[in-house]
Amino acid sequence: MTMSVDIEYASQLDEQDPLAHFRERFVIADPDLIYLDGNSLGRLPRDTVDLAEDVLHGQWGARLIRSWNEGWFEAPERVGAKIARLIGAQADEVIVADSTSVNLFKLVVAALRAQSGRSRILTDDLNFPSDLYILQGAIDLLDKQHQLEIIPSVDGIHGPVAELQAALDDQVALVILSHTVFKSGYIYDMSAITAAAHAVGALVLWDLSHSVGSVPVDLHAAQADMAIGCTYKYLNGGPGAPAFLSIRRDLQSSLNNPINGWMGQKNLFNFDLVYQPAAGLRSFLTGTAPIISLSLIESGVDLILEAGLDNLRTKSELQSEYLVGLWRTLLRPLGFTLNSPDNVRLRGSHVSLGHAEGLRIDLMLLNDMNVLPDFRAPDNIRLGIAPLYTTFRDIHTAVIRLRRIVVEKLYEKYSTDAPIVT
Ligand SMILES: Cc1ncc(COP(=O)(O)O)c(C=O)c1O
Secondary structure (H helix, E strand, C coil): CCCCCCHHHHHHHHHCCCCHHHHHHECCCCCCCEECCCCCCCCCEHHHHHHHHHHHHHHHHHHHHHHHHHCCCCHHHHHHHHHHCCCCCCHHHEEEECCHHHHHHHHHHHHHHHCCCCCEEEEECCCCHHHHHHHHHHHHHCCCCCEEEEECCCCCCCCCHHHHHHHCCCCEEEEEEECECCCCCEECCHHHHHHHHHHCCCEEEEECCCCCCCCCCCHHHHCCCEEEECCCCCCCCCCCCCEEEEECHHHHHHCCCCCCCHHHECCHHHCCCCCCECCHHHHHCCCCCCHHHHHCHHHHHHHHHHHCHHHHHHHHHHHHHHHHHHHHHHHHHHCCEECCCCCHHHECCEEEEECCCHHHHHHHHHHHCCEECEEECCCEEEEECCCCCCCHHHHHHHHHHHHHHHHCCHHHHCCCCCCCCC
């Protein structure tokens, strides 16, 4: 089939899509809404609604405190082991706890302490800014003995791979990168960066927030040291659901959680007065887990496992190529730029389009066109593809509406100092 810009072609692609039936597994409150923000907040799986009923009424309501011994206590490891299958880690190398940010902080401080004598930390300017804030805070905490070096991307789209590699030396303690970067969707070659860092004795920490559940990751094959990631994007875990962290098994005993707490204590119910870390990743727990939101992650992860990550990636590549194809024909002539890698292999599951009127176009989409993408300053309209529920018709309709907004100058309805949108 040759690519066509007709809606019939999108319908044909939907009919041929072997994963199309997964859309029915989600709550779709407004069938006309074009939801392209699964890269920020995934949709609500129907199984999660049933699970919530059980967690609330069955576990909390009926079983009360007994539920701690009936699955709550092991939930961080149980859900972690399932996430491990999506990122190429062993079951005991992933645990669910806290937020992505807090997990980053714990791992960074632990890694910097383990790498004493080395003072450089490398990252890039495509990393999620909050990750940089966490690093700055960790440096302050450790008495400003480290320098954070933010290597710039040459084009704002692709990671500065050669520059990062050139910056490596035996003073580098830690390299921290987003595997799939939040703005452009560029995907780093995890194995290549990790190998280069290891060659000088540096550790590498990967932020998998925009990869997990959408881009196949193999931490084991890459010999990656540490990873973090969130569960509310492609894993459909729910707003603010706890995050995960991963540490390679043979590194676990040399890293110490800087936030000691009773959930990470060996034999916690002995209530000893002196902290002794539990074995393995449990030592990276601190306080009581938010059991309700933690429990509700599991059904979202199960859906991804059921669909198969490779199948999801195949569909995501097809859909993002389709979107880029439509951009070329219908949007590029109107001033839209592709702010994501051209090469689909280097692109995660969202496509960023830039336009001089990006913000006003985005406001028009959100408020008047029933299309929900998100916006990242200065001009990026991020169109997220979540292959479990995004249809080819969704993509087609969004592009046609984008075109209309510009051709008919509908965005002029909004002022240039419009409020910030997410
Ligand atoms: C790549 C990346 N890292 C870190 C975070 C921060 O996550 P949290 O706010 O859950 O700590 C986000 C949030 O969207 C993110 O996209």
